């Protein structure tokens with residue numbers, strides 16, 4: 366018999382519409398850290414997936430007809446849906462085993478193939494894309510200023526980059542955890558790693574971002590950024606570290 370003061374197992378459920386798979390769903394969590402536990406019954410998405418898909422749909426409801434580049438997709442429900450429903454979708458991965466710009470066959474991945482690209486020095490032509498998507502990528506980039514400048518270069522006027530980045534610093538400025546010196550990683554803080562879509566090793570966390578990321582990305586790209594924070598349980602969007610950033614490449618009037 367359980368004792369009277371035994372902790373109740375955590376359980377939370379809510380019925381709603383999942384933006385990641387666009388289906389009626391039940392969102393269920395078996396632990397209190399909703400960022401990783403609040404999953405969709407239909408597609409398995411977690412809150413940040415639903416948040417970025419909601420922001421894509423609200424700002425670019427015609428996304429299926431647009432030209433989309435996603436850097437470093439992990440083949441979560443968002444990447445799979447973009448690939449499945451957008452005819453002009455290209456996935457890229459930072460793959461140093463082939464020359465940058467090369468198309469790499471990947472029959473086991475939903476994309477079938479991906480393009481090897483260094484986000485900081487891309488081989489795509491200027492103005493190639495309407496949307497550039499990154500999900501939890503910018504905390505792993507050694508030169509994020511170069512990466513966002515390159516994303517801006519490859520966007521068409523009127524396009525945008527839409528990204529999730531964990532804003533972990535809250536009330537403090539962004540800080541660097543590691544830097545590259547002559548191709549050697551120098552750790553400034555205890556190394557932290559996240560999952561890596563194409564490798565068995567984790568991806569090193571290079572920067573702990575704060576809210577000043579908005580100013581940083583604007584400064585290095587000229588894009589007009591906004592940060593979107595959503596709490597909308599009917600769409601299964603609730604939890605920590607699920608901010609979405611949108612950087613618009615505004616068309617300039619020809620006066």
Ligand SMILES: [Zn+2]
Pocket residue numbers: 383384385386387388390405406407408409410442
């Ligand atoms: Zn879903």
